Amino acid sequence: METPFNVFDLFRVDGDxxxxxxxxxxxGKMAATTLASAGARVAVTDVDGDAAKTVAAEINHAGGDAIAYALDVADESAIVDTIAKAYAEFGSLCILVNNxxxxxxxxxxEFSSxxxxxxxxxxxxxxxxACREAGxxxxxxxxxxxINVSSIMGLSGGGLFPSIGYYSTKGALVNLTRGLAAEWAPRGVRVNAIAPTFVKTQLTVKLREDEEMVAAIEGRTPMGRFAEPEEMAGGILYLASRASSMVTGHVLAxxxxWLAI
Ligand SMILES: NC(=O)c1ccc[n+]([C@@H]2O[C@H](COP(=O)([O-])OP(=O)(O)OC[C@H]3O[C@@H](n4cnc5c(N)ncnc54)[C@H](O)[C@@H]3O)[C@@H](O)[C@H]2O)c1
Known part of the structure:
Protein backbone atom coordinates (compact mmCIF):
# COMPACT_ATOMS: atom_id res chain seq x y z
CA MET A 1 0.00 0.00 0.00
CA GLU A 2 1.24 3.50 -0.86
CA THR A 3 1.48 5.76 2.18
CA PRO A 4 2.83 9.29 2.36
CA PHE A 5 5.42 8.12 4.87
CA ASN A 6 6.91 4.94 6.25
CA VAL A 7 5.39 4.42 9.68
CA PHE A 8 8.44 2.49 10.85
CA ASP A 9 10.52 5.67 10.46
CA LEU A 10 8.57 7.09 13.39
CA PHE A 11 10.18 4.47 15.61
CA ARG A 12 13.75 5.37 14.59
CA VAL A 13 15.83 7.24 17.15
CA ASP A 14 18.91 7.67 14.97
CA GLY A 15 21.62 9.70 16.65
CA ASP A 16 19.57 10.36 19.77
CA GLY A 28 17.16 -2.28 31.45
CA LYS A 29 19.39 -4.35 29.18
CA MET A 30 16.42 -4.82 26.86
CA ALA A 31 15.83 -1.03 26.86
CA ALA A 32 19.48 -0.26 26.07
CA THR A 33 19.77 -2.81 23.26
CA THR A 34 16.38 -1.90 21.81
CA LEU A 35 17.19 1.81 21.68
CA ALA A 36 20.61 1.04 20.18
CA SER A 37 19.03 -1.18 17.52
CA ALA A 38 16.74 1.72 16.59
CA GLY A 39 19.74 4.01 16.14
CA ALA A 40 20.34 5.60 19.54
CA ARG A 41 23.75 6.14 21.09
CA VAL A 42 23.46 4.68 24.57
CA ALA A 43 24.96 5.34 27.99
CA VAL A 44 24.63 1.92 29.61
CA THR A 45 24.71 2.36 33.39
CA ASP A 46 24.47 -0.14 36.22
CA VAL A 47 25.65 -0.56 39.81
CA ASP A 48 27.35 -3.67 38.43
CA GLY A 49 29.97 -1.98 36.27
CA ASP A 50 31.05 -5.25 34.64
CA ALA A 51 27.48 -6.03 33.59
CA ALA A 52 27.19 -2.53 32.09
CA LYS A 53 30.48 -3.08 30.21
CA THR A 54 29.24 -6.41 28.83
CA VAL A 55 26.01 -4.88 27.53
CA ALA A 56 27.84 -1.91 26.00
CA ALA A 57 30.32 -4.30 24.36
CA GLU A 58 27.46 -6.36 22.91
CA ILE A 59 25.91 -3.20 21.45
CA ASN A 60 29.22 -2.00 20.00
CA HIS A 61 29.99 -5.46 18.62
CA ALA A 62 26.65 -5.39 16.79
CA GLY A 63 27.59 -2.06 15.18
CA GLY A 64 25.94 0.25 17.70
CA ASP A 65 27.40 3.04 19.81
CA ALA A 66 27.44 2.58 23.57
CA ILE A 67 29.52 3.59 26.57
CA ALA A 68 29.33 1.82 29.93
CA TYR A 69 29.25 3.63 33.27
CA ALA A 70 29.28 2.10 36.75
CA LEU A 71 26.44 3.93 38.50
CA ASP A 72 24.81 3.17 41.83
CA VAL A 73 21.60 5.19 41.67
CA ALA A 74 21.34 5.09 45.46
CA ASP A 75 24.17 7.66 45.36
CA GLU A 76 22.66 11.00 44.32
CA SER A 77 25.98 12.66 43.58
CA ALA A 78 26.98 9.72 41.38
CA ILE A 79 23.83 10.27 39.29
CA VAL A 80 24.70 13.94 38.90
CA ASP A 81 28.30 13.10 37.92
CA THR A 82 27.37 10.30 35.49
CA ILE A 83 24.77 12.36 33.66
CA ALA A 84 27.27 15.21 33.37
CA LYS A 85 29.94 12.80 32.10
CA ALA A 86 27.61 11.14 29.57
CA TYR A 87 26.41 14.53 28.33
CA ALA A 88 30.01 15.69 27.90
CA GLU A 89 31.05 12.51 26.08
CA PHE A 90 28.05 12.22 23.76
CA GLY A 91 27.31 15.94 23.36
CA SER A 92 23.57 15.64 24.04
CA LEU A 93 21.02 13.63 26.01
CA CYS A 94 17.41 13.32 24.94
CA ILE A 95 16.21 9.91 26.17
CA LEU A 96 16.30 8.77 29.80
CA VAL A 97 15.06 5.41 31.03
CA ASN A 98 14.75 5.28 34.82
CA ASN A 99 14.80 1.52 35.14
CA GLU A 110 8.92 -6.36 59.98
CA PHE A 111 9.86 -3.82 57.30
CA SER A 112 12.62 -1.72 58.86
CA SER A 113 13.11 1.99 58.29
CA ALA A 130 17.96 11.69 37.12
CA CYS A 131 14.89 13.49 35.71
CA ARG A 132 16.09 16.78 37.19
CA GLU A 133 19.66 16.42 35.91
CA ALA A 134 18.85 15.01 32.46
CA GLY A 135 15.79 17.25 32.28
CA ILE A 147 10.48 6.69 30.53
CA ASN A 148 10.03 5.62 34.12
CA VAL A 149 9.78 1.90 34.76
CA SER A 150 6.94 1.54 37.23
CA SER A 151 4.94 -1.68 37.62
CA ILE A 152 1.44 -3.06 37.74
CA MET A 153 2.09 -2.66 41.46
CA GLY A 154 2.30 1.11 40.93
CA LEU A 155 -1.37 1.05 40.01
CA SER A 156 -2.60 -1.51 42.52
CA GLY A 157 -1.91 -2.54 46.08
CA GLY A 158 -0.38 -5.92 45.39
CA GLY A 159 -2.34 -8.52 47.28
CA LEU A 160 -0.38 -11.70 46.54
CA PHE A 161 2.45 -10.92 48.96
CA PRO A 162 3.56 -8.02 51.15
CA SER A 163 6.06 -5.57 49.62
CA ILE A 164 5.03 -2.16 50.90
CA GLY A 165 8.21 -0.33 49.88
CA TYR A 166 7.82 -1.55 46.31
CA TYR A 167 4.12 -0.72 46.04
CA SER A 168 4.69 2.74 47.54
CA THR A 169 7.62 3.70 45.33
CA LYS A 170 6.14 2.32 42.12
CA GLY A 171 2.92 4.23 42.83
CA ALA A 172 4.87 7.42 43.48
CA LEU A 173 6.72 6.94 40.18
CA VAL A 174 3.36 7.09 38.42
CA ASN A 175 2.61 10.50 39.86
CA LEU A 176 6.20 11.70 39.36
CA THR A 177 5.57 10.83 35.71
CA ARG A 178 2.27 12.71 35.56
CA GLY A 179 3.52 15.77 37.43
CA LEU A 180 6.65 16.15 35.31
CA ALA A 181 4.69 15.49 32.14
CA ALA A 182 2.38 18.38 32.96
CA GLU A 183 5.23 20.68 33.97
CA TRP A 184 7.51 20.03 31.01
CA ALA A 185 5.04 19.36 28.18
CA PRO A 186 5.07 22.97 26.95
CA ARG A 187 8.87 22.84 26.75
CA GLY A 188 9.23 19.75 24.56
CA VAL A 189 9.96 17.12 27.17
CA ARG A 190 7.60 14.13 27.35
CA VAL A 191 7.47 11.95 30.44
CA ASN A 192 5.80 8.55 30.40
CA ALA A 193 5.99 5.27 32.27
CA ILE A 194 5.58 1.59 31.64
CA ALA A 195 3.84 -0.70 34.08
CA PRO A 196 5.08 -4.24 33.43
CA THR A 197 3.54 -7.35 34.88
CA PHE A 198 5.80 -10.06 36.32
CA VAL A 199 8.73 -10.46 33.93
CA LYS A 200 11.23 -13.32 33.73
CA THR A 201 14.30 -11.47 35.01
CA GLN A 202 16.73 -11.75 37.93
CA LEU A 203 14.25 -9.78 40.05
CA THR A 204 11.71 -12.60 39.93
CA VAL A 205 14.05 -15.61 40.10
CA LYS A 206 13.24 -16.39 43.75
CA LEU A 207 9.55 -15.80 43.27
CA ARG A 208 9.52 -18.15 40.28
CA GLU A 209 10.95 -20.94 42.46
CA ASP A 210 7.70 -20.88 44.44
CA GLU A 211 5.29 -23.02 42.43
CA GLU A 212 2.20 -21.91 44.35
CA MET A 213 3.09 -18.28 43.78
CA VAL A 214 3.68 -18.85 40.08
CA ALA A 215 0.29 -20.55 39.83
CA ALA A 216 -1.35 -17.67 41.70
CA ILE A 217 0.25 -15.06 39.42
CA GLU A 218 -0.56 -16.96 36.24
CA GLY A 219 -4.10 -17.57 37.48
CA ARG A 220 -4.55 -13.85 38.21
CA THR A 221 -3.24 -12.84 34.75
CA PRO A 222 -5.75 -12.96 31.88
CA MET A 223 -3.02 -14.03 29.48
CA GLY A 224 -2.02 -16.70 31.99
CA ARG A 225 1.75 -16.26 31.96
CA PHE A 226 4.77 -14.15 32.94
CA ALA A 227 6.21 -11.71 30.38
CA GLU A 228 9.55 -12.12 28.64
CA PRO A 229 11.94 -9.12 28.80
CA GLU A 230 11.64 -8.85 24.99
CA GLU A 231 7.96 -8.02 25.42
CA MET A 232 8.94 -4.69 27.05
CA ALA A 233 10.90 -3.56 23.97
CA GLY A 234 8.04 -2.29 21.80
CA GLY A 235 6.52 -0.16 24.57
CA ILE A 236 9.82 1.37 25.53
CA LEU A 237 10.73 2.24 21.94
CA TYR A 238 7.25 3.63 21.30
CA LEU A 239 7.53 6.02 24.25
CA ALA A 240 11.13 6.94 23.39
CA SER A 241 10.43 7.77 19.75
CA ARG A 242 8.39 10.14 17.57
CA ALA A 243 5.81 7.36 17.28
CA SER A 244 4.42 8.67 20.60
CA SER A 245 4.89 12.38 19.82
CA MET A 246 1.45 13.34 21.26
CA VAL A 247 1.74 11.09 24.31
CA THR A 248 2.81 12.37 27.71
CA GLY A 249 1.90 11.57 31.31
CA HIS A 250 0.82 8.11 30.21
CA VAL A 251 1.38 4.85 32.03
CA LEU A 252 1.55 2.03 29.51
CA ALA A 253 0.57 -1.28 31.06
CA TRP A 258 -3.52 -7.79 34.79
CA LEU A 259 -4.94 -4.30 35.25
CA ALA A 260 -7.97 -4.97 33.07
CA ILE A 261 -9.69 -7.01 35.76
N1 LIG B 1 10.77 -8.29 36.67
C1 LIG B 1 9.54 -7.90 36.95
O1 LIG B 1 8.65 -8.73 37.16
C2 LIG B 1 9.19 -6.44 36.98
C3 LIG B 1 7.83 -6.07 36.94
C4 LIG B 1 7.49 -4.73 36.98
C5 LIG B 1 8.49 -3.78 37.06
N2 LIG B 1 9.79 -4.16 37.11
C6 LIG B 1 10.80 -3.11 37.22
O2 LIG B 1 11.70 -3.18 36.15
C7 LIG B 1 12.94 -2.63 36.55
C8 LIG B 1 14.05 -3.57 36.14
O3 LIG B 1 13.87 -4.78 36.83
P1 LIG B 1 14.32 -6.19 36.25
O4 LIG B 1 13.19 -7.09 36.42
O5 LIG B 1 14.92 -6.02 34.91
O6 LIG B 1 15.39 -6.57 37.34
P2 LIG B 1 16.86 -7.14 37.25
O7 LIG B 1 17.20 -7.47 38.66
O8 LIG B 1 17.00 -8.17 36.19
O9 LIG B 1 17.71 -5.90 36.78
C9 LIG B 1 17.88 -4.78 37.57
C10 LIG B 1 19.20 -4.13 37.22
O10 LIG B 1 19.31 -2.99 38.04
C11 LIG B 1 20.58 -2.99 38.64
N3 LIG B 1 20.52 -2.28 39.90
C12 LIG B 1 20.07 -2.72 41.09
N4 LIG B 1 20.26 -1.79 42.03
C13 LIG B 1 20.87 -0.74 41.41
C14 LIG B 1 21.36 0.50 41.86
N5 LIG B 1 21.29 0.85 43.14
N6 LIG B 1 21.91 1.33 40.95
C15 LIG B 1 22.00 0.98 39.65
N7 LIG B 1 21.59 -0.20 39.18
C16 LIG B 1 21.03 -1.05 40.05
C17 LIG B 1 20.97 -4.43 38.78
O11 LIG B 1 22.39 -4.59 38.88
C18 LIG B 1 20.39 -5.05 37.53
O12 LIG B 1 21.30 -5.03 36.45
C19 LIG B 1 12.83 -2.39 38.05
O13 LIG B 1 12.55 -1.03 38.29
C20 LIG B 1 11.66 -3.24 38.45
O14 LIG B 1 11.02 -2.78 39.60
C21 LIG B 1 10.17 -5.45 37.05
Whole structure:
Protein backbone atom coordinates (compact mmCIF):
# COMPACT_ATOMS: atom_id res chain seq x y z
CA MET A 1 0.00 0.00 0.00
CA GLU A 2 1.24 3.50 -0.86
CA THR A 3 1.48 5.76 2.18
CA PRO A 4 2.83 9.29 2.36
CA PHE A 5 5.42 8.12 4.87
CA ASN A 6 6.91 4.94 6.25
CA VAL A 7 5.39 4.42 9.68
CA PHE A 8 8.44 2.49 10.85
CA ASP A 9 10.52 5.67 10.46
CA LEU A 10 8.57 7.09 13.39
CA PHE A 11 10.18 4.47 15.61
CA ARG A 12 13.75 5.37 14.59
CA VAL A 13 15.83 7.24 17.15
CA ASP A 14 18.91 7.67 14.97
CA GLY A 15 21.62 9.70 16.65
CA ASP A 16 19.57 10.36 19.77
CA UNK A 17 21.51 9.89 23.00
CA UNK A 18 19.86 7.68 25.61
CA UNK A 19 20.85 6.93 29.20
CA UNK A 20 19.46 3.81 30.86
CA UNK A 21 19.86 2.98 34.56
CA UNK A 22 20.11 -0.62 35.73
CA UNK A 23 20.96 -1.56 32.14
CA UNK A 24 23.18 -4.50 33.04
CA UNK A 25 20.37 -7.04 32.94
CA UNK A 26 16.67 -7.69 32.51
CA UNK A 27 14.39 -4.89 31.36
CA GLY A 28 17.16 -2.28 31.45
CA LYS A 29 19.39 -4.35 29.18
CA MET A 30 16.42 -4.82 26.86
CA ALA A 31 15.83 -1.03 26.86
CA ALA A 32 19.48 -0.26 26.07
CA THR A 33 19.77 -2.81 23.26
CA THR A 34 16.38 -1.90 21.81
CA LEU A 35 17.19 1.81 21.68
CA ALA A 36 20.61 1.04 20.18
CA SER A 37 19.03 -1.18 17.52
CA ALA A 38 16.74 1.72 16.59
CA GLY A 39 19.74 4.01 16.14
CA ALA A 40 20.34 5.60 19.54
CA ARG A 41 23.75 6.14 21.09
CA VAL A 42 23.46 4.68 24.57
CA ALA A 43 24.96 5.34 27.99
CA VAL A 44 24.63 1.92 29.61
CA THR A 45 24.71 2.36 33.39
CA ASP A 46 24.47 -0.14 36.22
CA VAL A 47 25.65 -0.56 39.81
CA ASP A 48 27.35 -3.67 38.43
CA GLY A 49 29.97 -1.98 36.27
CA ASP A 50 31.05 -5.25 34.64
CA ALA A 51 27.48 -6.03 33.59
CA ALA A 52 27.19 -2.53 32.09
CA LYS A 53 30.48 -3.08 30.21
CA THR A 54 29.24 -6.41 28.83
CA VAL A 55 26.01 -4.88 27.53
CA ALA A 56 27.84 -1.91 26.00
CA ALA A 57 30.32 -4.30 24.36
CA GLU A 58 27.46 -6.36 22.91
CA ILE A 59 25.91 -3.20 21.45
CA ASN A 60 29.22 -2.00 20.00
CA HIS A 61 29.99 -5.46 18.62
CA ALA A 62 26.65 -5.39 16.79
CA GLY A 63 27.59 -2.06 15.18
CA GLY A 64 25.94 0.25 17.70
CA ASP A 65 27.40 3.04 19.81
CA ALA A 66 27.44 2.58 23.57
CA ILE A 67 29.52 3.59 26.57
CA ALA A 68 29.33 1.82 29.93
CA TYR A 69 29.25 3.63 33.27
CA ALA A 70 29.28 2.10 36.75
CA LEU A 71 26.44 3.93 38.50
CA ASP A 72 24.81 3.17 41.83
CA VAL A 73 21.60 5.19 41.67
CA ALA A 74 21.34 5.09 45.46
CA ASP A 75 24.17 7.66 45.36
CA GLU A 76 22.66 11.00 44.32
CA SER A 77 25.98 12.66 43.58
CA ALA A 78 26.98 9.72 41.38
CA ILE A 79 23.83 10.27 39.29
CA VAL A 80 24.70 13.94 38.90
CA ASP A 81 28.30 13.10 37.92
CA THR A 82 27.37 10.30 35.49
CA ILE A 83 24.77 12.36 33.66
CA ALA A 84 27.27 15.21 33.37
CA LYS A 85 29.94 12.80 32.10
CA ALA A 86 27.61 11.14 29.57
CA TYR A 87 26.41 14.53 28.33
CA ALA A 88 30.01 15.69 27.90
CA GLU A 89 31.05 12.51 26.08
CA PHE A 90 28.05 12.22 23.76
CA GLY A 91 27.31 15.94 23.36
CA SER A 92 23.57 15.64 24.04
CA LEU A 93 21.02 13.63 26.01
CA CYS A 94 17.41 13.32 24.94
CA ILE A 95 16.21 9.91 26.17
CA LEU A 96 16.30 8.77 29.80
CA VAL A 97 15.06 5.41 31.03
CA ASN A 98 14.75 5.28 34.82
CA ASN A 99 14.80 1.52 35.14
CA UNK A 100 16.98 0.53 38.12
CA UNK A 101 14.78 -0.92 40.82
CA UNK A 102 14.86 -3.26 43.79
CA UNK A 103 12.23 -5.05 45.83
CA UNK A 104 11.95 -6.52 49.32
CA UNK A 105 9.11 -8.90 50.03
CA UNK A 106 8.77 -8.50 53.81
CA UNK A 107 5.62 -8.12 55.94
CA UNK A 108 5.17 -4.46 56.82
CA UNK A 109 5.38 -5.06 60.57
CA GLU A 110 8.92 -6.36 59.98
CA PHE A 111 9.86 -3.82 57.30
CA SER A 112 12.62 -1.72 58.86
CA SER A 113 13.11 1.99 58.29
CA UNK A 114 16.41 1.05 56.67
CA UNK A 115 14.54 -1.19 54.20
CA UNK A 116 12.19 1.71 53.53
CA UNK A 117 14.97 4.22 52.87
CA UNK A 118 16.97 1.76 50.74
CA UNK A 119 14.05 1.09 48.42
CA UNK A 120 12.99 4.74 48.33
CA UNK A 121 16.52 5.80 47.33
CA UNK A 122 16.78 3.36 44.40
CA UNK A 123 13.19 3.23 43.14
CA UNK A 124 12.08 6.83 43.60
CA UNK A 125 14.67 9.40 44.65
CA UNK A 126 17.04 8.22 41.92
CA UNK A 127 14.38 8.72 39.27
CA UNK A 128 13.65 12.23 40.55
CA UNK A 129 17.34 13.19 40.57
CA ALA A 130 17.96 11.69 37.12
CA CYS A 131 14.89 13.49 35.71
CA ARG A 132 16.09 16.78 37.19
CA GLU A 133 19.66 16.42 35.91
CA ALA A 134 18.85 15.01 32.46
CA GLY A 135 15.79 17.25 32.28
CA UNK A 136 17.92 20.40 32.39
CA UNK A 137 19.69 19.33 29.19
CA UNK A 138 16.42 18.27 27.58
CA UNK A 139 14.69 21.55 28.46
CA UNK A 140 17.62 23.52 27.10
CA UNK A 141 17.37 21.56 23.83
CA UNK A 142 13.55 21.68 23.79
CA UNK A 143 13.52 17.92 23.22
CA UNK A 144 13.36 15.06 25.66
CA UNK A 145 11.68 11.74 26.30
CA UNK A 146 11.73 10.18 29.76
CA ILE A 147 10.48 6.69 30.53
CA ASN A 148 10.03 5.62 34.12
CA VAL A 149 9.78 1.90 34.76
CA SER A 150 6.94 1.54 37.23
CA SER A 151 4.94 -1.68 37.62
CA ILE A 152 1.44 -3.06 37.74
CA MET A 153 2.09 -2.66 41.46
CA GLY A 154 2.30 1.11 40.93
CA LEU A 155 -1.37 1.05 40.01
CA SER A 156 -2.60 -1.51 42.52
CA GLY A 157 -1.91 -2.54 46.08
CA GLY A 158 -0.38 -5.92 45.39
CA GLY A 159 -2.34 -8.52 47.28
CA LEU A 160 -0.38 -11.70 46.54
CA PHE A 161 2.45 -10.92 48.96
CA PRO A 162 3.56 -8.02 51.15
CA SER A 163 6.06 -5.57 49.62
CA ILE A 164 5.03 -2.16 50.90
CA GLY A 165 8.21 -0.33 49.88
CA TYR A 166 7.82 -1.55 46.31
CA TYR A 167 4.12 -0.72 46.04
CA SER A 168 4.69 2.74 47.54
CA THR A 169 7.62 3.70 45.33
CA LYS A 170 6.14 2.32 42.12
CA GLY A 171 2.92 4.23 42.83
CA ALA A 172 4.87 7.42 43.48
CA LEU A 173 6.72 6.94 40.18
CA VAL A 174 3.36 7.09 38.42
CA ASN A 175 2.61 10.50 39.86
CA LEU A 176 6.20 11.70 39.36
CA THR A 177 5.57 10.83 35.71
CA ARG A 178 2.27 12.71 35.56
CA GLY A 179 3.52 15.77 37.43
CA LEU A 180 6.65 16.15 35.31
CA ALA A 181 4.69 15.49 32.14
CA ALA A 182 2.38 18.38 32.96
CA GLU A 183 5.23 20.68 33.97
CA TRP A 184 7.51 20.03 31.01
CA ALA A 185 5.04 19.36 28.18
CA PRO A 186 5.07 22.97 26.95
CA ARG A 187 8.87 22.84 26.75
CA GLY A 188 9.23 19.75 24.56
CA VAL A 189 9.96 17.12 27.17
CA ARG A 190 7.60 14.13 27.35
CA VAL A 191 7.47 11.95 30.44
CA ASN A 192 5.80 8.55 30.40
CA ALA A 193 5.99 5.27 32.27
CA ILE A 194 5.58 1.59 31.64
CA ALA A 195 3.84 -0.70 34.08
CA PRO A 196 5.08 -4.24 33.43
CA THR A 197 3.54 -7.35 34.88
CA PHE A 198 5.80 -10.06 36.32
CA VAL A 199 8.73 -10.46 33.93
CA LYS A 200 11.23 -13.32 33.73
CA THR A 201 14.30 -11.47 35.01
CA GLN A 202 16.73 -11.75 37.93
CA LEU A 203 14.25 -9.78 40.05
CA THR A 204 11.71 -12.60 39.93
CA VAL A 205 14.05 -15.61 40.10
CA LYS A 206 13.24 -16.39 43.75
CA LEU A 207 9.55 -15.80 43.27
CA ARG A 208 9.52 -18.15 40.28
CA GLU A 209 10.95 -20.94 42.46
CA ASP A 210 7.70 -20.88 44.44
CA GLU A 211 5.29 -23.02 42.43
CA GLU A 212 2.20 -21.91 44.35
CA MET A 213 3.09 -18.28 43.78
CA VAL A 214 3.68 -18.85 40.08
CA ALA A 215 0.29 -20.55 39.83
CA ALA A 216 -1.35 -17.67 41.70
CA ILE A 217 0.25 -15.06 39.42
CA GLU A 218 -0.56 -16.96 36.24
CA GLY A 219 -4.10 -17.57 37.48
CA ARG A 220 -4.55 -13.85 38.21
CA THR A 221 -3.24 -12.84 34.75
CA PRO A 222 -5.75 -12.96 31.88
CA MET A 223 -3.02 -14.03 29.48
CA GLY A 224 -2.02 -16.70 31.99
CA ARG A 225 1.75 -16.26 31.96
CA PHE A 226 4.77 -14.15 32.94
CA ALA A 227 6.21 -11.71 30.38
CA GLU A 228 9.55 -12.12 28.64
CA PRO A 229 11.94 -9.12 28.80
CA GLU A 230 11.64 -8.85 24.99
CA GLU A 231 7.96 -8.02 25.42
CA MET A 232 8.94 -4.69 27.05
CA ALA A 233 10.90 -3.56 23.97
CA GLY A 234 8.04 -2.29 21.80
CA GLY A 235 6.52 -0.16 24.57
CA ILE A 236 9.82 1.37 25.53
CA LEU A 237 10.73 2.24 21.94
CA TYR A 238 7.25 3.63 21.30
CA LEU A 239 7.53 6.02 24.25
CA ALA A 240 11.13 6.94 23.39
CA SER A 241 10.43 7.77 19.75
CA ARG A 242 8.39 10.14 17.57
CA ALA A 243 5.81 7.36 17.28
CA SER A 244 4.42 8.67 20.60
CA SER A 245 4.89 12.38 19.82
CA MET A 246 1.45 13.34 21.26
CA VAL A 247 1.74 11.09 24.31
CA THR A 248 2.81 12.37 27.71
CA GLY A 249 1.90 11.57 31.31
CA HIS A 250 0.82 8.11 30.21
CA VAL A 251 1.38 4.85 32.03
CA LEU A 252 1.55 2.03 29.51
CA ALA A 253 0.57 -1.28 31.06
CA UNK A 254 2.44 -4.19 29.51
CA UNK A 255 0.71 -6.69 31.68
CA UNK A 256 -1.11 -9.46 29.85
CA UNK A 257 -4.37 -7.91 31.05
CA TRP A 258 -3.52 -7.79 34.79
CA LEU A 259 -4.94 -4.30 35.25
CA ALA A 260 -7.97 -4.97 33.07
CA ILE A 261 -9.69 -7.01 35.76
N1 LIG B 1 10.77 -8.29 36.67
C1 LIG B 1 9.54 -7.90 36.95
O1 LIG B 1 8.65 -8.73 37.16
C2 LIG B 1 9.19 -6.44 36.98
C3 LIG B 1 7.83 -6.07 36.94
C4 LIG B 1 7.49 -4.73 36.98
C5 LIG B 1 8.49 -3.78 37.06
N2 LIG B 1 9.79 -4.16 37.11
C6 LIG B 1 10.80 -3.11 37.22
O2 LIG B 1 11.70 -3.18 36.15
C7 LIG B 1 12.94 -2.63 36.55
C8 LIG B 1 14.05 -3.57 36.14
O3 LIG B 1 13.87 -4.78 36.83
P1 LIG B 1 14.32 -6.19 36.25
O4 LIG B 1 13.19 -7.09 36.42
O5 LIG B 1 14.92 -6.02 34.91
O6 LIG B 1 15.39 -6.57 37.34
P2 LIG B 1 16.86 -7.14 37.25
O7 LIG B 1 17.20 -7.47 38.66
O8 LIG B 1 17.00 -8.17 36.19
O9 LIG B 1 17.71 -5.90 36.78
C9 LIG B 1 17.88 -4.78 37.57
C10 LIG B 1 19.20 -4.13 37.22
O10 LIG B 1 19.31 -2.99 38.04
C11 LIG B 1 20.58 -2.99 38.64
N3 LIG B 1 20.52 -2.28 39.90
C12 LIG B 1 20.07 -2.72 41.09
N4 LIG B 1 20.26 -1.79 42.03
C13 LIG B 1 20.87 -0.74 41.41
C14 LIG B 1 21.36 0.50 41.86
N5 LIG B 1 21.29 0.85 43.14
N6 LIG B 1 21.91 1.33 40.95
C15 LIG B 1 22.00 0.98 39.65
N7 LIG B 1 21.59 -0.20 39.18
C16 LIG B 1 21.03 -1.05 40.05
C17 LIG B 1 20.97 -4.43 38.78
O11 LIG B 1 22.39 -4.59 38.88
C18 LIG B 1 20.39 -5.05 37.53
O12 LIG B 1 21.30 -5.03 36.45
C19 LIG B 1 12.83 -2.39 38.05
O13 LIG B 1 12.55 -1.03 38.29
C20 LIG B 1 11.66 -3.24 38.45
O14 LIG B 1 11.02 -2.78 39.60
C21 LIG B 1 10.17 -5.45 37.05
Missing amino acids: VALVTGAGSGI AGITRRIPTE QDWHDILDVNLTAAFV RHMLAAGDGRI IDGG
